[in-house]
Amino acid sequence: MSEPFLQIIDVSKRFDNVVALDKVNLKIAKSEIFSLLGSSGCGKSTLLRIIAGFEKPDEGRILLEGKDITKLPPYVRPLNIMFQNYALFPHLNVTNNIQFGLKEEKISKEEINHRVGEILNLLELNGLEKRKINEISGGQQQRVALARCLVKKPKLLLLDEPLAALDKQLRVQTQFELVNLQYKLGITFIIVTHDQEEAMSLSDRMAIMKNGEILQVGNPVEIYEKPKDKYIANFIGTANIFNVINEDNQIIIKELNYEVKNINNKENYVKCLIRPEKISVKKLENPSDNLNIGVVKEVAYLGSYTKYLIDVNGFEFYSFMQNSLVSDNLQIRWDDKVQISFNETSIYFFND
Amino acid sequence: MIKNLKKQNIWFVFTPYLWLVLFFFVPLALIFKISISVSEWGMPPYRDLFSLSENGLEINSTLGNYLFIFSDPFYIRSYLNSLSLAFTSTVLCLLIGYPIAFYVAKSKTSIRNILLIMLIIPFWSSFLLRVYAWKVLLQGSGIINSILIHIGLISEPISMLHNHYAVILGVVYTYLPFMILPLYGYLVKFDLNLIDASNDLGAKPLNTFVKVILPLSLPGIVAGSMLVFIPVVGEYIIPEMLGGSDKLYFGKIIWDEFFVNRDWPIASALAMSGIVILVFPIIIFQLMYAKYNFRNE
Numbered sequence: 001m002s003e004p005f006l007q008i009i010d011v012s013k014r015f016d017n018v019v020a021l022d023k024v025n026l027k028i029a030k031s032e033i034f035s036l037l038g039s040s041g042c043g044k045s046t047l048l049r050i051i052a053g054f055e056k057p058d059e060g061r062i063l064l065e066g067k068d069i070t071k072l073p074p075y076v077r078p079l080n081i082m083f084q085n086y087a088l089f090p091h092l093n094v095t096n097n098i099q100f101g102l103k104e105e106k107i108s109k110e111e112i113n114h115r116v117g118e119i120l121n122l123l124e125l126n127g128l129e130k131r132k133i134n135e136i137s138g139g140q141q142q143r144v145a146l147a148r149c150l151v152k153k154p155k156l157l158l159l160d161e162p163l164a165a166l167d168k169q170l171r172v173q174t175q176f177e178l179v180n181l182q183y184k185l186g187i188t189f190i191i192v193t194h195d196q197e198e199a200m201s202l203s204d205r206m207a208i209m210k211n212g213e214i215l216q217v218g219n220p221v222e223i224y225e226k227p228k229d230k231y232i233a234n235f236i237g238t239a240n241i242f243n244v245i246n247e248d249n250q251i252i253i254k255e256l257n258y259e260v261k262n263i264n265n266k267e268n269y270v271k272c273l274i275r276p277e278k279i280s281v282k283k284l285e286n287p288s289d290n291l292n293i294g295v296v297k298e299v300a301y302l303g304s305y306t307k308y309l310i311d312v313n314g315f316e317f318y319s320f321m322q323n324s325l326v327s328d329n330l331q332i333r334w335d336d337k338v339q340i341s342f343n344e345t346s347i348y349f350f351n352d
Numbered sequence: 353m354i355k356n357l358k359k360q361n362i363w364f365v366f367t368p369y370l371w372l373v374l375f376f377f378v379p380l381a382l383i384f385k386i387s388i389s390v391s392e393w394g395m396p397p398y399r400d401l402f403s404l405s406e407n408g409l410e411i412n413s414t415l416g417n418y419l420f421i422f423s424d425p426f427y428i429r430s431y432l433n434s435l436s437l438a439f440t441s442t443v444l445c446l447l448i449g450y451p452i453a454f455y456v457a458k459s460k461t462s463i464r465n466i467l468l469i470m471l472i473i474p475f476w477s478s479f480l481l482r483v484y485a486w487k488v489l490l491q492g493s494g495i496i497n498s499i500l501i502h503i504g505l506i507s508e509p510i511s512m513l514h515n516h517y518a519v520i521l522g523v524v525y526t527y528l529p530f531m532i533l534p535l536y537g538y539l540v541k542f543d544l545n546l547i548d549a550s551n552d553l554g555a556k557p558l559n560t561f562v563k564v565i566l567p568l569s570l571p572g573i574v575a576g577s578m579l580v581f582i583p584v585v586g587e588y589i590i591p592e593m594l595g596g597s598d599k600l601y602f603g604k605i606i607w608d609e610f611f612v613n614r615d616w617p618i619a620s621a622l623a624m625s626g627i628v629i630l631v632f633p634i635i636i637f638q639l640m641y642a643k644y645n646f647r648n649e
Contacts, residue, residue, distance in 0.1 A: 054548050074551040081552050087545035091567045100563075101553030152553065 004063075005030035005188055006051070006156060011060030013046055013212075020046040021057070022212040028205075033182055033189040035199040038209035039235075044192045047209075048158050051190065052081045064156065075104070079156035080149035084164055086141050088133045094144050095120075095129045101152045119151040122181075139170050150185065159191045163198055175201055196236050200224070208232050224275075230352055233273050240274050240317035244349065253347075255315040262344050269349035276318035278346035281308055281338040283330045296336045308332060310340065380627075387620035388413050397614050417621035427605065427622060431629070434602035437516070437591075438584040441523040445531040445580050446573065448524065453535035453572075457542065468536075471529050479526065483593050486522050487513060490594070514596030522590040527583070531576040538572030574641060578634070585630055602626055 004027035013021040021043045028034045036044040049055045051062060053074035061070045069077055080101070088097050095116060102112045120126050123143040128136055136144070142165070149157055162178065163171045179202060182189050193199050199206050200220040207217045216228045224236050233239035243254040246268055251260045253272060284293065297316060298309035306326070308319045319340070332338060389398040390412050399412045421427040456467045474482060489495050490512040497509040512518060542565070550560040566573075588603030595601065602622070609619035 052548070052552060054551070074548070075554050075556050077552075081548075083545050083549060085543070085545060087543060087549035089546060089549075089564060089568075100550070100555075104554035104556075104559065148553065 003030075003066075004028065005065060006190075007061075007063040007066075008047070008051070009061045009063065011047070011050060011057045011062065013043075013050065013055065013057050019212045021050070023060070024212070024214055026207060026214065026217070028188065028190065031182075031186045031188055032204040033179065033191065033202055035191045035193055035203040035206035036209055037193055037196060037199040037206050037235075039194055042209040043212040044194075044209050045160065046212075048081070048160055048190065048192045051156075052079065052158055053077050078154060079158060080152050080154040081158040081160065082145050082149050082162055084161040086145035086165070088141060088145055088148070090133050092133070093129070094125060094131050094133070094136065097133065097144055098147050098151050101148060105152075115151055119147045122150070123147045138165055138167075139174070142166060142174065146181075150181075150187070154187060156188045156190065159189060161193055161195075162191060164193075164195070171198075178202065200236070208235060226348060227273065227350070229350065230271065233350075238276050238318050238320075240276060240279065242272050242274070242315075242317075244269050244272050246270075255317075256312060256340070260344055260347060263349075267349075269351060271350055271352050273348045273350065274317075274342055274346060276307070276320040277305075279310075279317070279319040279340060279342045280321060280325075281310060281319045281332065281340055283332050284337050284339050294338055294340050296332055296334055296338055299332065299334060306332075308338075310338065312340070383620045383623055386616050387417055387624045388415065389617050390414050390416075391615055391617045396616065398617050417617045418625065421618060421621055421625060430600045430605045431602045431626065433516075433599045434585050434587070437519060437523065437587075437599075437601060438581045441520055441527060441584055442531075442577050442581045444520070444524045445528050446577060449528055449531035449535060449576065450569075450573075453532045453539050456532070457536050457539035458544070471532055475529070480589065483522055483526065483590055486518070486525065487593055490518055490521075513594060516595060516599040518594040518596075519591050519599070519601075522594045523584055523587060526590060527580045530579040534575035534579060535569065535572040538569050538575075542568060582630065582634070586626060 006026075006028040008024055008026040008028075011021055011024045012019075024043075024047060036047060038044045046055060050057050053069070053072060057070065061068055063069070064078070089100065092100065098119060099112050099116050102115060107115075120129065123146060125140065125143055125147060128140060128144075133141060133144070142162070146162075159178075163174055166174060175198065178189075189202075191199070191202060193202075203220060205217065205219050206223060208215045208223065210231060216223060216232055218226075223232065227233040227236060227239075230239075230241055233241060242256065245252040245254050251263055251269075252258065253260065281294070281296075294310040294312040296308055297311050298307075300307040301323075303323070305320050305322050308321065309316055310319055326332070385401060386396075386398055389401055391397055392399050401411065401413055403410045403412060452471075456464055456471070459467060491497075492509040492511065492513075494512075496512065497506075500506045501509065546564055546568070547560055550564045551557075555563060586603045586606075587601065588607055591599075591601040591604050592607075595604075606619050606622050606626075609615050609622060613619075
């Protein structure tokens with residue numbers, strides 16, 4: 001990682017004895033899309049508001065390009081924030097909303113018009129210039145909110161749940177547009193979201209937060225494949241977590257009664273994770289008393305893949321199978337007995 | 353069934369209008385009638401508009417009352433005094449009420465309710481008593497003078513009562529809630545994110561106030577100002593109790609014409625003129641304002 005663009009050092013914040021942030025440390029590189037992911041109340045929004053300058057941290061410092069901005073009021077910070085509800089000014093039209101921030105700078109009228117025109121083109125808002133905010137659609141409002149920030153050419157753009165107010169189809173489309181826009185402009189994005197899919201698809205790196213602390217920082221693949229603990233494993237995607245027994249130099253997955261053979265590192269792990277898409281199930285033609293046999297409890301067909309809930313000796317876990325990999329004559333139904341298989345390399349061991 | 357319901361609905365809507373017609377427009381029409389009547393001794397102290405005599409139907413109507421009051425600077429001056437009192441107290445109510453309304457609207461729900469109750473509690477006691485209380489506070493042997501003398505700030509009581517400052521004080525005190533409550537109604541709906549957004553876009557607090565908060569609370573300001581300005585123009589009790597002879601106010605003049613001079617036609621002409629002079633600018637303003645709001649919505 002290059003010289004950190006934004007550095008958050010030991011930032012703590014309390015509200016009436018409730019700890020919102022507890023000694024948070026974070027380094028964010030220039031031009032990356034960084035997500036703060038967590039369920040509500042984890043402190044992600046507080047952190048964003050501290051970066052924006054709306055809240056002052058009780059302790060700690062914020063450095064932007066090495067410069068301490070902790071005590072700067074929001075109106076002098078070279079960054080902008082896009083609010084979850086967009087916070088567009090209802091008494092102004094689209095153009096006036098967009099040029100609001102520029103008018104606060106010492107910029108000539110021509111320059112303002114030029115930059116507003118540029119951003120209207122970039123975000124395809126032409127033709128809406130004179131419209132009131134309540135006369136345009138939710139998606140258009142989102143683009144106006146984005147335009148209002150980007151026209152200021154901020155060094156850093158903060159986005160608070162940028163897609164939460166959009167309907168599902170628009171959300172997917174907007175996700176790609178956001179990434180393209182960021183790539184084009186090279187502005188550093190910090191996105192706050194509770195939606196793990198959104199975080200995975202948007203971010204270069206992400207931080208998982210819980211109870212005011214950062215649990216893990218990494219790129220989406222690392223977080224998904226190598227979660228630090230059970231909470232993260234469950235938070236990102238679906239997780240099958242098994243107990244691990246480590247005795248007599250044997251490593252056994254307890255619930256499956258399966259011995260892991262090809263393992264180099266024989267540390268004292270207590271848990272392991274196998275993602276559902278890495279467990280495949282196969283219908284047994286002639287059920288025998290094989291060790292790895294489970295019973296299908298639930299089947300959910302989702303088009304491209306099917307979710308199976310499998311029961312092995314009273315322990316339930318998921319298997320996701322690509323439908324293209326299952327032949328028609330071997331369709332798995334409720335209460336079918338199935339053979340379970342997985343590659344040992346897809347077992348991820350960790351301590352709880 | 354549905355037809356019956358509709359009939360009931362019509363009555364439901366119509367009743368308030370009936371009330372308004374009976375108890376507002378009919379009395380107003382009566383006052384108008386008196387204002388164009390000729391005054392005379394007797395009871396009632398004016399001549400009937402229409403009378404039958406040997407010469408047939410006689411109409412005893414005159415615009416003389418109006419001509420009289422508009423030709424006498426005494427009445428015009430008292431009306432201007434009332435307008436200036438209304439204007440001054442509206443501005444003061446706005447300056448004092450706006451921060452209070454803002455603070456109440458932005459405080460936590462639990463505290464907010466207590467603050468609102470505190471605003472409303474004075475209404476539980478009589479308006480007359482509250483104004484009288486100011487008289488007690490302000491008079492020469494009153495609490496304020498006693499305290500000031502006691503701490504040695506003054507040696508003799510200052511005369512704080514019976515001048516137009518006392519009137520302004522009384523009016524502002526009495527009408528402040530009428531300014532605060534409508535303002536509160538608008539400010540409580542105000543999205544605080546807009547203030548953050550404005551700050552974030554580079555606007556300093558003063559600019560944020562002027563460019564975002566003020567325009568968005570304008571309907572509340574207009575509503576509150578109307579609720580203060582209009583009744584204060586005709587305010588009678590407060591100038592009567594706290595005022596002195598330094599300034600005469602319109603409400604007092606009407607009272608005197610009615611009950612002291614027993615000149616009902618002049619008093620009615622004054623009342624009608626007062627209403628008309630006030631109503632037309634307000635209607636025009638409201639229409640323009642509605643248009644402005646319509647453009648903005």
